Amino acid sequence: MIKTLGPILFFLLIFSSGAQAQNPQAGLSPEQKEFQSLDEQVQGLKSEVIKINREMLLLQEKLLYPSSSQVSIFVSLESSPKFSLDAIALKLDDRQVQKHIYTYRELEALRKRGVQRLYTGNLTAGKHQLAVMLNGKTSSNNSYQQSATFSLDKMVGPKLVEIRVLSSGGGKPDVSIKEWK
Secondary structure, eight states: HHHHHHHHHHHHHHHHHHHHHHHHTTOHHHHHHHHHHHHHHHHHHHHHHHHHHHHHHHHHHHHHTTTEEEEEEEEEEEOOOEEEEEEEEETTEEEEEEEEOOOOHHHHHTTOOOOEEEEEEEOOOOEEEEEEEEEEEEEEEEEEEEEEEEEEESSSOEEEEEEEEEEEEOOOOEEEEEEOO
């Protein structure tokens, strides 16, 4: 008798939960229904606030960095396991604009062909100097530092620059830039 009662109770439990899933407010008290309604309204407001916040950030970026003077600098890494990038620093026209120390996760993302936006700012039209300083370790765990200077020609409109850190078989990287149009 008990063995046949188990499957019957299991069937009734599943049937009753299926009926409640079709109408989630079926067995709720008026206070619970009101609470659930308030919770749905709060969730709706949260999503609206997130959407408005995103729009505000985009507007703020447009105001702070108008497209006519905007410059964005990105970093990509194509390295062998013989070189590990620890930090990078940027100077524009002898003024330090960015310094970044890499975490393990960021370095792994760059090794998987990721690209990091390192700097966004304003730059007037004309010729400018970009200095890149790298700190890292070679395969023999020796500290390695390298500096490279590049000339940028900024026109009216946004400027996108990619700093490419290319590591050869010897472990010491080459730094180059690519200007995106």
